[in-house]
Amino acid sequence: MDMLLNQYYLQIAVFVMVNAILGVSIYLTLSTGQLSLGNAGFMSIGAYTCAILTVKAGFPVYLAIPIGGIAASLMSIIIGFPALRLTGIYLAIATLGFGEVVRVIVLNLKITNGALGISGIPTLGTKISKMLSSFGLPQKFGGLSVQQTSTLLVLLILVLILVFLVFFCVRLNRSRVGRAFAAIKADESAAEAMGINTTYYKLLAFALGALIAGIAGGLSAHLTFFIGPKDFAYHRTVEILLYAVLGGSDLVFGPIVGALILTLLPELLRSASNYRLMIYGALLVTMMAFRPQGLISEETVRFWKSKLGRGSK
Amino acid sequence: MTNINLSIIKHKHNKDGVFVTMKKGFIKKWVTGLTIGALLLTTAGCGGGGTAPAANNDSKGEAAKIGVIAYLTGGGAAYGTAIKEGLDLAKDEINAQGKVQIELIYTDSRGEKTEAINAANKLINKDNVVGIIGPTLSGEMFAAGPIANQAGVPIMGTSTTAEGIPALGDFVFRNALPEFLAVPQAVEKAISTYDLKKVAVMYSNNNDWAVSGYKTIESTLKKNGVEIIATETFADKDTDYSAQLTKIASLKPDAVMVSSLYQEAALVLKKAREIGITVPFVGTNGFNSPELIKIAGPAADGAIVASPWFPGKADEKVQKFIADYKAKYNNKVPDQFAAQAYDALYLYASALEQAGTTTDRQKLRDAIATIKDFQGVTGKFAFDENREPVMNATVLIIKDGQFTELK
Amino acid sequence: MFWQQLVNGLTLGSTYSLVALGYTLIMGVLNIINMAHGEIFMIGAFVGLYLVTYFEVNIFVAMAGAMVTSALLGCLMETVALRPLRRKAVSHLAPLISTIGVAIFLESLALNLFGPQSQAFPTELAAVQMQLGPIRISLVQIIILGMSFGLMFVLRFWLSKTRVGKAIRTTAENIETANLLGINTNKIIFLTVALASGLGGIAGVLVGLSFNAVEPTMGLSMGLKGLAVLILGGMGNITGAMLGGLILGIAEVFTVAYGASSYRDAVAFGMIILILFIRPQGLFGKRQGGRF
Incomplete structure (x- = not known):
């Protein structure tokens, strides 16, 4: 147990959670069959808005993170209106371009401090540990140091956010909106012929994805002390895309599993880090060739369900 | 057409129907999965931790x-x-x-x-x-x-x-x-040696370190009353500097100050000499590498840098x-x-x-x-x-x- | 300064055009964006560099070597990453993702094989300068300009006049129909990918020569620029790729010359976002109808 509560593992678990939240964000955009390569851009809008609010304007973190998400979401609506007229590849390229433009703007603005980034961001962990010690909590609490307790609490908050998002997505799937998403994904022109306002629903999915990416950005800013433009470059977009490609984008659990695997794997394979990106690249190609629906699809779930169900009886 | 549409809807309903019924099994499966994951992590932790000695074990002989x-x-x-x-x-x-x-x-x-x-x-x-x-x-x-x-x-x-x-x-x-100690030394030495009046500044604007160096250059120049006639930027890993340098060449500065890593610095120097800028170049720490000379060759002559490390020191x-x-x-x-x-x-x-x-x-x-x-x-x-x-x-x-x- | 900057813009632009030609060929025939084109271009540059450095061959031999290697690499990519997808009915995004995979693989491979440092051609080709009135131009710049325009005309002629060219155009129109007409479409696709990648290889050597730097991440930045040109000029449009590249090059250089150099990298994507909203088919594209 002591080993499991090692700060190192806790920190990795925290990153797994943030990446899983990013996985949910790409899942939402993909649920209408849109490929957005701008998630890193939205993430950076969320992260910077949030960091500037807390560091420079003194906003409390719990307010700043949702505001960051909303800022990313608003931005996505502005560029989404014209961009969503574009389909498929065009949208992917337009959002990729958007991400690049955001990066260059962040590099040039004074308030974002250019390439130097924003450092000294108060982390959730330190905030919580300060709170804990102000409550008069002793240095050791149930065998845990204050640092461990606060990281555990941060983890708990992230898990709650993720559970909420998953719950939201599962509910969404069974709502009118979710069915419209699925219809658009299956065949956009058929959906339109049926009277579904495809632009509205596509924009909605796009904005929701951006909102969650923005929140993930805000969270990550408050977990790493420092953000810079390099954190949100093209490679980050590819990583987020990989979560969905590996895990599968049929179900919300797909990208989450993808994020889990792809965050843990590099830590386990530290010695092979030279070849990590090569493995990622090969993984993308193989997945597309052999299992384009990802590891977890509705069929997999059905298969395992029937198998496990039979086994337990 | 309508037929196809209907089949899509039907299909969706089917899917959702399945989804409702499998919800319970789902959670069960996930709980199992998470437990297995947690177990795996624990074993991995034990494996890694077993070899590590406790931190407070004060033993002098060990490495x-x-x-x-x-x-x-x-x-x-x-x-x-x-x-x-x-x-x-x-x-x-x-x-x-x-x-x-x-x-x-x-x-x-x-x-x-x-x-x-x-x-x-x-x-x-x-x-x-x-x-x-x-x-x-x-x-x-x-x-x-x-x-x-x-x-x-x-x-x-x-x-x-x-x-x-x-x-x-x-x-x-x-x-x-740190840059704020080394850079002013080089800049001020260059100002006094070459009697600089107006200079151009270039830096890599997506590199935190280069930007910090640039800021030091700027403040040192201002302090010494040297006019900055152009400030141009590029990015790490850029290869084409002709536009920036053509602009700088047309302004005829007394010197050019560059803040970037050696790779970019070397390419800047090469291009600058190629289009006929012969004035001295003052650089930040990026200039301070044998690689700069290796890449830029004779174009590196006349580059100035302040460094704590000097291989030629007797x-x-x-x-x-x-x-x-x-x-x-x-x-x-x-x-x-x-x-x-x-x-x-x-x-x-x-x-x-x-x-x-x-x-x-x-x-x-x-x-x-x-x-x-x-x-x-x-x-x-x-x-x-x-x-x-x-x-x-x-x-x-x-x-x-x-x-x-x-x- | 204006004329000199115009020449700078044209040279930069023609390298973009060369890269975009490869994109456009594959887009035209296979209707996919080959995100790995930039990396194939980079490998071509390295092959050329190593041929010149270690085998001390003539620069034109090096170019041929780079072309052949890149073409083979393109064929390998077609076999491994693209053909399996064509057999299955998968989402139109699948080839895009698959080629992103190839791109990441190749970039990382190059980092491991060649190291992260930028390397330069040992030739003194870039040092040969000419003064034409107010303009100073290097021999390499002239070669690049000449070669990109030359290649464009050859390509256009070849596509419109020769038997194989006609077969490619037919395949581009409609693969099924081309099959029915007795064209071996698989062979044509192979040929197109090889041709596009080979062009990328040559472009790699030329760009490496003119900027005197070859390094593993050059593929990504150049590839993204080529992509921007593809959209700017209109997908699958050779003239569009050519002129789009020149426009982008000039726009970038003039942003530096008369605006702020720090916004240079936003020019390409700012332009394509604009073009996508105003004229999604690109500057020179037709809304419907034949490609090329």
């Missing part, structure tokens, strides 16, 4: 474990490699001398801050190191420094020159001469270091990344010796903080009360493909 976070793979691997080479050489020498034994544990940060955070956490909590050297980039240090500081582990950057690094906390050190220690380094690494001349890393490990060794421990992080930190009159290959060295290095830089100029002192 002191020092963690290294370096940029070993990816775009900036050249810097991490130089650092590793410098450290390995120092480690072999220190261990052979036998006053203290040092074991180095390398982790790769790939130049990314989340990797640097994970690496720092791994070194501190899993490998139980007594101190850390690295990370390579200032941006990584801004993320990893606070982690080490919170955990009470001394961390020393050997190449992190941006402003504000030791301010991260009491356990954060650096032996890299110092016994420096020459021995260069000879040993050349012997070990295939006749490669050490650059400042290697030299500063080499010194950093010696700093740790002397602090460990003074503290008389190989595991006590607090004692080690206190010993490092009191280091004075340390003689390294980068000159005489001490830490001031803010844990900033106190060291001297030499202003160098490249002449006939060699760094020589600018007098």
Whole structure:
């Protein structure tokens, strides 16, 4: 147990959670069959808005993170209106371009401090540990140091956010909106012929994805002390895309599993880090060739369900 | 047409129907999955932890474990490699001398801050190191420094020159001469030597370190009343500088000041000489590398830089270091990344010796903080009360493909 | 300065055009964006560099070598990453993702094989300068300009006049129909990918020569620029790729010359976002109908 509560593992678990939240964000955009390569851009809008609010304007973190998400979401609506007229590849390229433009703007603005980034961001962990010690909590609490307790609490908050998002997505799937998403994904022109306002629903999915990416950005800013433009470059977009490609984008659990695997794997394979990106690249190609629906699809779930169900009886 | 549409709807309803019924099984499956995952993690943890001795076990004879976070793979691997080479050489020498034994544990940060955070956490909590050297980039240090500081582990950057690094906390050190100390020296020397009135400035604007260098150049020029007639930017890994340099050439500056890594600096120099800009170039730390001369060739002549590391120094220690380094690494001349890393490990060794421990992080930190009159290959060295290095830089100029002192 | 900057813009632009030609060929025939084109271009540059450095061959031999290697690499990519997808009915995004995979693989491979440092051609070709009135131009710049325009005309002629060219155009129109007409479409696709990649290889050597730097990440930045040109000029449009590249090059250089150099990298994507909203078919594209 002591080993499991090692700060190192806790920190990795925290990153797994943030990446899983990013996985949910790409899942939402993909649920209408849109490929957005701008998630890193939205993430950076969320992260910077949030960091500037807390560091420079003194906003409390719990307010700043949702505001960051909303800022990313608003931005996505502005560029989404014209961009969503574009389909498929065009949208992917337009959002990729958007991400690049955001990066260059962040590099040039004074308030974002250019390439130097924003450092000294108060982390959730330190905030919580300060709170804990102000409550008069002793240095050791149930065998845990204050640092461990606060990281555990941060983890708990992230898990709650993720559970909420998953719950939201599962509910969404069974709502009118979710069915419209699925219809658009299956065949956009058929959906339109049926009277579904495809632009509205596509924009909605796009904005929701951006909102969650923005929140993930805000969270990550408050977990790493420092953000810079390099954190949100093209490679980050590819990583987020990989979560969905590996895990599968049929179900919300797909990208989450993808994020889990792809965050843990590099830590386990530290010695092979030279070849990590090569493995990622090969993984993308193989997945597309052999299992384009990802590891977890509705069929997999059905298969395992029937198998496990039979086994337990 | 309608038929097709209907079939889609029907299909969807079917899917959703399945979904409702399988919800319960789903949760069960996930709980099982998570449990298995947790179990796996625990076993992995035990496996890793079994070999690590407890942190407070004060045993003198054992080798002191020092963690290294370096940029070993990816775009900036050249810097991490130089650092590793410098450290390995120092480690072999220190261990052979036998006053203290040092074991180095390398982790790769790939130049990314989340990797640097994970690496720092791994070194501190899993490998139980007594101190850390690295990370390579200032941006990584801004993320990893606070982690080490919170955990009470001394961390020393050997190449992190941006402003504000030791301010991260009491356990954060650096032996890299910060830009705001080195750059003004070079700029002011150039102003007085060449009587500069108007200059152009270029810098890489997506590199935190280069931007910090640029800001220092700008403020030094303003202080000395030199006019800046153009400020042009480029990005790391850019290859085409003709537009910026054509513009600068048309303004006829007395000198050009460049803040960037050596690769970009070399290409800028080459292009500038090609289109006929012959004025002196003053650079930040990026100019201070034999690679610059290697890539730029004769175009590098006339480049000026201030550096604590000067391979041409007639110092016994420096020459021995260069000879040993050349012997070990295939006749490669050490650059400042290697030299500063080499010194950093010696700093740790002397602090460990003074503290008389190989595991006590607090004692080690206190010993490092009191280091004075340390003689390294980068000159005489001490830490001031803010844990900033106190060291001297030499202003160098490249002449006939060699760094020589600018007098 | 204006004329000199115009020449700078044209040279930069013609390298973009060369890269975009490869994109456009594959887009035209296979209707996919080959995200790995930039990396194939980079490998071509390295092959050329190593041929010149270690085998001390003539620069034109090096170019041929780079072309052949890149073409083979393109064929390998077609076999491994693209053909399996064509057999299955998968989302139109699948080839895009698959080629992103190839791109990441190749970039990382190059980093491991060649190291991260930028390397330069040992030739003194770039140093040969000419003064034409107010303009100073290097021999390499002239070669690049000449070669890109030359290649464009050859390509256009070849596509419209020769038997194979006609087969490619037929395949581009409609693969099924081309099959029915007795064209071996698999062979044609192979040929197109090889041709596009080979062009990328040549472009790699030329760009490496003119900027005197070859390094593993050059593929990404150049590839993204080529992509921008593809959209700017209109997908699958050779003239569009050519002129789009020149426009982008000039726009970038003039942003530096008369605006702020720090916004240079936003020009390409700012332009394509604009073009996508105003004229999604690109500057020179037709809304419907034949490609090329």
